Structure formats: C-alpha cells, structure tokens
Amino acid sequence: MTRAPQKRRLVTRARLLEAAQNLIAEKGHDALRVEDVVAKAGVAKGTFFSHFEDKDRLLSEIIGADMHASLEKMAAQQPATIQKMADAHQPYFDVIAQNRTTVDVTVRYSGAAAIEDLGPITMAFGRHLDVVADWMENMPAGQLRTDLDTAFLAEGIQAFAVQAIALNFCALHSSVEISDRFRAYLEAWLAPSR
Amino acid sequence: MTRAPQKRRLVTRARLLEAAQNLIAEKGHDALRVEDVVAKAGVAKGTFFSHFEDKDRLLSEIIGADMHASLEKMAAQQPATIQKMADAHQPYFDVIAQNRTTVDVTVRYSGAAAIEDLGPITMAFGRHLDVVADWMENMPAGQLRTDLDTAFLAEGIQAFAVQAIALNFCALHSSVEISDRFRAYLEAWLAPSR
DNA sequence: TTACAAAAATGACCACGGTCAATATAAATT
DNA sequence: AATTTATATTGACCGTGGTCATTTTTGTAA
Numbered sequence: 001m002t003r004a005p006q007k008r009r010l011v012t013r014a015r016l017l018e019a020a021q022n023l024i025a026e027k028g029h030d031a032l033r034v035e036d037v038v039a040k041a042g043v044a045k046g047t048f049f050s051h052f053e054d055k056d057r058l059l060s061e062i063i064g065a066d067m068h069a070s071l072e073k074m075a076a077q078q079p080a081t082i083q084k085m086a087d088a089h090q091p092y093f094d095v096i097a098q099n100r101t102t103v104d105v106t107v108r109y110s111g112a113a114a115i116e117d118l119g120p121i122t123m124a125f126g127r128h129l130d131v132v133a134d135w136m137e138n139m140p141a142g143q144l145r146t147d148l149d150t151a152f153l154a155e156g157i158q159a160f161a162v163q164a165i166a167l168n169f170c171a172l173h174s175s176v177e178i179s180d181r182f183r184a185y186l187e188a189w190l191a192p193s194r
Numbered sequence: 195m196t197r198a199p200q201k202r203r204l205v206t207r208a209r210l211l212e213a214a215q216n217l218i219a220e221k222g223h224d225a226l227r228v229e230d231v232v233a234k235a236g237v238a239k240g241t242f243f244s245h246f247e248d249k250d251r252l253l254s255e256i257i258g259a260d261m262h263a264s265l266e267k268m269a270a271q272q273p274a275t276i277q278k279m280a281d282a283h284q285p286y287f288d289v290i291a292q293n294r295t296t297v298d299v300t301v302r303y304s305g306a307a308a309i310e311d312l313g314p315i316t317m318a319f320g321r322h323l324d325v326v327a328d329w330m331e332n333m334p335a336g337q338l339r340t341d342l343d344t345a346f347l348a349e350g351i352q353a354f355a356v357q358a359i360a361l362n363f364c365a366l367h368s369s370v371e372i373s374d375r376f377r378a379y380l381e382a383w384l385a386p387s388r
Numbered sequence: 389t390t391a392c393a394a395a396a397a398t399g400a401c402c403a404c405g406g407t408c409a410a411t412a413t414a415a416a417t418t
Numbered sequence: 419a420a421t422t423t424a425t426a427t428t429g430a431c432c433g434t435g436g437t438c439a440t441t442t443t444t445g446t447a448a
Contacts, residue, residue, distance in 0.1 A: 006444065009396065034435060044398040049436060107301050110360050147387040156379065159357035163349065166304050166356075185350065192386035193341040200414065203426065228405065238428045243406060 013051050015041040020058055029059065029101040057119070060109045063102055064120025066095045071124060075131045080140055082190050085132070086183040089161065092128070093178050097165050107162070128161075129154040136190075144190050153190060160185035207245050209235040214252055223253065223295035251313065254303045257296055258314025260289045265318060269325045274334055276384050279326070280377040283355065286322070287372050291359050301356070322355075323348040330384075338384050347384060354379035 019040035023032055034055055038045050052058040070091035079085040096106050109121035118126075133150040144153070164182040213234035217226055228249055232242050246252040264285035273279045290300050303315035312320075327344040338347070358376040 003395080006395065008444075012396080033433090035433095045435090046399065046437080047397050050396075055435065104302060107360075108298060145386055148382055152378075152382070155357065155361075156354070156382070159353040159379070160350070162356060162360075163353035166301075167349075184346075185353070188342055188346070188350070189383065192339055197415095197424080200425065202414075206426080227403090229403095239405090240407080240429065241427055244426075249405065 009051075012041075012043060012047060015043065016048060016051055016058070017061065021062060024062065029063075029099055029105075032059070056105055056108065059101070059105045060119050060121045063095065063105055064109075064124050067092065067106075067121065067124035068127065070095050071127050071131055075134070078138055079135060082143060082186050083183060085135055086179060086186045089182060090179060092161075093165065093182075097168060097178060100169065103165060103169060110162075125158065128158060132157050145192060156189050157186065160189060203245075206235075206237060206241060209237065210242060210245055210252070211255065215256060218256065223257075223293055223299075226253070250299055250302065253295070253299045254313050254315045257289070257299055258303075258318050261286065261300075261315065261318035262321065264289050265321050265325055269328070272332055273329060276337060276380050277377060279329055280373060280380045283376060284373060286355075287359065287376075291362060291372060294363065297359060297363060304356075319352065322352060326351050339386060350383050351380065354383060 016037060020032065020037045023036055023040060032055075034045065034048055037058075038048050048058075052061070073091050074088050077088055079088050096102055106121055109119050110125050129151070133154040136144055136150040136153060160182060164178050164185065167181060168178045210231060214226065214231045217230055217234060226249070228239065228242055231252075232239050242252075246255070267285050268282055271282050273282050290296055300315055303313050304319055323345070327348040330338055330344040330347060354376060358372045358379065361375060362372045
C-alpha cells in the first residue's frame with residue numbers, strides 16, 4: 001500500500017511544471033533543458049527525475065494537457081457534416097503540429113509504455129476516439145457509411161489525422177494544408193461512393 | 195562542384211555500416227552505441243559523424259535498407275485480393291515493428307528533414323506507395339472502389355499500416371495481430387459496402 | 389518534546405551523443 | 419620530385435540527460 005504524497009511534493013511538482021511551461025513559452029519545446037527547469041523551479045536535478053521518469057515524460061504531461069484542452073473544445077461542438085468534422089480538428093492539429101518536438105513526443109507516446117500508467121498523451125488519443133465517435137453518433141442521418149460502427153470509423157479518423165500531420169512535416173507544407181488533406185481523407189473514409 | 199569521394203572514404207563508411215550491423219545483430223537496435231561502432235570499425239568518433247549526421251541517421255540507413263529489401267519481395271508479388279494484399283505486408287511489418295527503436299526511427303524519418311537529401315526511410319515509404327498502387331492497378335476488376343485513384347488509396351493504406359503498428363505497440367499485442375487489424379482496415383478502406 | 393521511520397530532496401557523478409581545431413593522407417599542380 | 423590544395427581522419431572536449439548514496443524534512447507515536 002503506497003501512501004498519499006505529502007503536500008510539499010505536490011508543490012514541488014507544480015513548481016517544476018510551471019517552470020517548464022514558462023520556459024517553453026519563452027523558447028519553445030525544442031530548447032527545453034532539464035537543468036534550466038530545475039534552476040527556475042529552485043530544486044535539484046535529482047528531484048526532477050523523482051517526479052518524471054524522463055524529460056519526454058514531462059513534455060508528454062504538458063503536451064497531453066494541451067491536447068486535452070483542445071479536445072474539450074471539440075467535444076463542446078457537434079459538427080453537422082463531415083467537412084465540419086474535419087474543420088473542427090484545427091485546434092487539435094495546432095497543438096500536435098506545433099513543431100518537430102511536439103510531433104515526435106506525441107507519436108512516441110501514442111503507444112503507451114506501461115499498461116498500468118497510461119500517459120496523458122495516450123489518454124488524449126483515447127479521448128479523441130470518443131469525441132469523434134460521439135460526433136458521428138449524433139450526426140444528421142444519411143451522411144455516414146453504415147457498414148461499420150463508429151468506434152472503428154474513429155480509429156480510421158485517428159490514422160488519417162496522424163498521416164496528415166506526418167505528410168505535412170515531410171513536404172514542409174503549412175498548417176493550413178494539414179486540414180485540406182485531412183478533409184479529403186475523411187470524405188473518402190466516411191462517405192465512400194464506391 | 196563537389197568532387198567524388200576517395201575510395202578510402204567509401205571503405206571507412208562500409209566498415210562503419212558493417213560494424214553497426216554486427217552489433218545490432220548481437221544486441222539489438224536499442225543497445226547500439228556510437229562508441230562501440232567506432233571501436234569495432236577501428237576509427238575515431240569524429241569520423242563517424244563525418245559520415246552520418248547523427249546516430250539516428252545511421253539507424254535509418256540500416257533500417258531503410260531492410261525496408262527496401264522487404265518491399266522488393268512485395269513488389270515481386272501480385273496479390274489477387276485485398277486480403278492477400280494485407281497478408282503480403284508481413285515482411286514489411288516484421289522490419290518496422292522489430293522493436294521500439296525501429297518504430298521510433300521509422301516514424302521520425304517518415305517525414306524527411308531536408309528536401310534535397312531524402313533519407314532511405316523516406317524513400318522506402320515512397321516505394322511502398324508505388325508498390326501498393328501498382329498492385330491495385332493490376333488487380334482483377336470489381337474488388338476495389340472506383341471513386342478514387344490508386345495513388346490516393348495508397349496513401350490511405352500507408353496511414354493504416356502505421357496505425358496498425360502503433361496500436362500494436364500500445365496494447366502490447368503480438369505481431370500476428372498487426373496484420374489482423376490491418377486486414378480489417380484495408381477491407382473497409384478499399385471495398386466499402388456503404 | 390523527543391525519538392523515529394518514511395518520504396522527499398540533494399548534488400556529485402556517470403554515460404553517451406555530438407563538436408571542432410588540429411593533423412594526416414591523398415590528389416593536383418609546378 | 420617538390421609544393422600546394424582538397425579531402426579524410428583524429429581525439430580531447432563539451433552539453434545534457436539520467437543515476438544513486440547521502441542528507442534533510444515531514445508526519446507520527448511514545
């Protein structure tokens with residue numbers, strides 16, 4: 001039986017997260033250094049690693065929270081068409097595709113390391129599935145293919161979201177074109193004309 | 195105008211690659227250390243980085259070659275059904291999903307860094323698109339949806355391949371189940387019943 | 389209060405990827 | 419053959435992520 005953490009620990013953790021967020025806001029995810037974080041937070045280096053198993057885990061904590069926030073914005077909507085579903089993903093793409101680091105970390109954590117401790121990014125990916133499945137359940141009839149359940153369709157949407165982001169980074173396209181590509185994929189996936 | 199490299203340089207490069215391949219065969223991709231590679235190859239550390247911009251680039255060179263080999267096996271076939279298309283991907287999955295490192299590197303290099311110098315993994319991804327597009331061009335009629343061209347359908351296949359691999363690592367499924375999942379995706383993507 | 393055990397924090401230390409001015413070797417020029 | 423120029427290699431050095439035995443702090447029970 002593990003005990004509840006002392007409040008001191010929670011304070012330290014919050015300090016570390018806040019320091020990291022400020023540094024990211026200043027210099028971007030790529031330039032984040034653990035030593036800078038601990039210096040700003042006023043703790044020792046070892047403390048950092050007693051709170052986060054590695055640097056990527058801290059990043060995943062922050063990026064995961066951002067993803068979650070954008071997903072809640074999405075969940076508050078109910079797009080009526082496939083096109084609008086695609087468009088509603090914009091805030092989500094904005095978070096994931098900020099830069100190479102965010103893309104890398106997102107992808108790495110999309111497959112969870114441990115089963116027990118699903119990271120925040122893994123959770124966010126799960127939430128994404130739920131959100132789009134829910135959208136599809138409540139969409140005006142006749143637009144979606146009916147041969148597959150919404151959970152399966154949602155998996156496909158996730159695959160296309162990742163693809164759109166990856167291809168965007170490949171050809172150095174702008175963020176706008178992510179959604180162009182994504183829109184075409186969704187149309188083809190969700191409303192095939194055979 | 196850049197000159198041709200001296201043969202000495204080519205020899206050194208080959209030595210480095212061979213040393214790396216042997217070490218990977220012994221201990222796996224994860225345990226590869228640059229210092230071990232240069233020791234085995236009998237060169238200085240700096241030499242390594244004059245041949246490969248970083249460690250990941252060396253890995254991408256080796257994994258990319260493996261991917262290419264498996265793709266040529268695939269290209270030599272002509273599956274007659276969607277199911278067989280999916281099954282024919284097995285050697286490709288075996289290369290990419292060997293372990294976490296191969297998956298990470300593959301994904302990272304799927305989006306090329308520079309435009310000039312497309313890495314071997316990026317090239318392999320491109321080859322994959324060609325191979326499956328070619329399969330679809332030469333398949334017995336009536337199986338595939340006709341509303342989209344094969345190049346676009348190929349992009350979707352790629353997206354689903356990545357998704358199948360990623361989900362496999364997420365839930366810690368076995369390699370067998372990658373292709374199960376992939377088969378379902380392909381059927382739904384290529385032959386929707388609306 | 390004091391004593392004590394569990395939790396938290398510390399910082400010297402290590403591992404390893406990556407850099408770069410200096411050196412050695414090969415090719416080109418006289 | 420001697421000199422010069424381009425190419426290839428070297429290895430000491432650095433930055434930064436991550437470890438762990440030790441010390442400090444906190445909650446608790448006598």
